[in-house]
Amino acid sequence: MISPECSRQQSRTPMHEFSIATTLVEDVLKFAEQHGATKVVRVRLGIGELTCIQSEQLKFCYESVITETALAGSKLEIETIPARVSCSSCGYQGPPKYWMDSLVDVPIATFQCPTCGKSVEAIQGHECAIRTIQYAA
Amino acid sequence: MTHAIQAVPEEIYDIELEHSLLEANAKLAKENRALLDKHDVIAYDFMGAIGSGKTTVIARLVERLKDKFGIAVFNGDATVANDTEPIAKQGIPVVQIATVNGCHLDANLVGKGLKKIDLASLDLILIENIGNLICPAEFPLGSRGRVVVVSVTEGPWMVKKHPHMFLGAEIVVINKIDLADVMDVKVEQLVRDVHTLKPDIRVIPASCKTGQGLDDIAGMLAPAKSHANA
Numbered sequence: 001m002i003s004p005e006c007s008r009q010q011s012r013t014p015m016h017e018f019s020i021a022t023t024l025v026e027d028v029l030k031f032a033e034q035h036g037a038t039k040v041v042r043v044r045l046g047i048g049e050l051t052c053i054q055s056e057q058l059k060f061c062y063e064s065v066i067t068e069t070a071l072a073g074s075k076l077e078i079e080t081i082p083a084r085v086s087c088s089s090c091g092y093q094g095p096p097k098y099w100m101d102s103l104v105d106v107p108i109a110t111f112q113c114p115t116c117g118k119s120v121e122a123i124q125g126h127e128c129a130i131r132t133i134q135y136a137a
Numbered sequence: 138m139t140h141a142i143q144a145v146p147e148e149i150y151d152i153e154l155e156h157s158l159l160e161a162n163a164k165l166a167k168e169n170r171a172l173l174d175k176h177d178v179i180a181y182d183f184m185g186a187i188g189s190g191k192t193t194v195i196a197r198l199v200e201r202l203k204d205k206f207g208i209a210v211f212n213g214d215a216t217v218a219n220d221t222e223p224i225a226k227q228g229i230p231v232v233q234i235a236t237v238n239g240c241h242l243d244a245n246l247v248g249k250g251l252k253k254i255d256l257a258s259l260d261l262i263l264i265e266n267i268g269n270l271i272c273p274a275e276f277p278l279g280s281r282g283r284v285v286v287v288s289v290t291e292g293p294w295m296v297k298k299h300p301h302m303f304l305g306a307e308i309v310v311i312n313k314i315d316l317a318d319v320m321d322v323k324v325e326q327l328v329r330d331v332h333t334l335k336p337d338i339r340v341i342p343a344s345c346k347t348g349q350g351l352d353d354i355a356g357m358l359a360p361a362k363s364h365a366n367a
Contacts, residue, residue, distance in 0.1 A: 020275075024158055035150070051301075110300070118337070119338075
């Protein structure tokens with residue numbers, strides 16, 4: 001039994017950075033309007049190390065979305081939020097254990113406890129949030 | 138005495154906030170989860186690259202589970218899919234979700250799908266995400282857990298190349314192990330790689346050709362009780 005109606009459901013976007021950029025611009029425009037901004041100068045984002053959101057792709061998508069809005073000409077700055085993990089077995093809290101492998105350029109953050117080797121949970125590093133919006137009144 | 142006067146071109150202000158851009162999806166995912174919990178339905182989402190064998194693994198799991206449990210499958214595809222036939226012909230509800238070239242399912246689309254089916258008759262929903270190992274990681278759907286399907290035909294480095302996807306997984310299926318020798322891929326190495334990322338992930342080497350591992354996966358996904366056939 002196939003429900004064909006569902007095939008009409010739409011998602012707008014071909015790349016997750018693009019869908020995040022679209023949400024970002026919509027939300028910034030809303031905040032700017034609430035504050036009576038005439039022009040947005042700079043938007044600063046915090047993006048967690050554990051997300052797979054690419055800063056360069058996000059900036060590219062941002063540039064393509066802001067044309068002809070109050071954000072045109074604004075600068076997007078992205079700050080990386082480092083990962084932190086918590087171990088329920090030994091109580092460790094801090095940076096994750098990194099996997100250094102000759103095949104990869106950057107060390108891979110793992111969810112293996114650096115002190116006891118059990119599995120850990122992330123307590124920081126999955127963020128994707130607007131931190132500040134700088135605007136001209 | 139000289140007085141210096143400097144012109145201020147525009148007054149610049151800062152709005153300080155901590156406004157999450159993933160919050161809208163996360164909120165819908167929580168609503169989906171609450172709806173599922175209310176009906177005592179467990180959902181798992183399946184992720185993996187194109188061609189890793191997600192659809193076939195799901196079809197084999199449905200064969201093993203459908204007589205004991207009320208089961209439905211959500212199939213996400215970038216365009217209209219024609220590969221759900223082996224699942225639909227088993228007589229279970231299938232909800233086709235086309236993201237229209239979007240790279241991931243989101244909680245909103247899954248939420249719409251949940252409204253299309255009779256949750257009271259179900260125990261388990263298997264959600265097949267778009268074939269993509271990167272994008273879906275940031276978009277929870279409201280499921281209880283994530284199953285990542287990776288196949289030996291994707292080569293020996295899949296785990297190292299896509300750590301994000303595995304870090305969020307409860308179960309990893311290493312599929313097509315009947316082809317491991319031909320591909321010169323060491324299954325044990327892939328298992329070790331997953332456990333290096335996160336020691337408690339359950340890793341099941343499997344083959345839809347020989348049936349190896351499929352009963353184990355079905356056992357892990359089976360709900361504790363069935364109310365559909367009660």
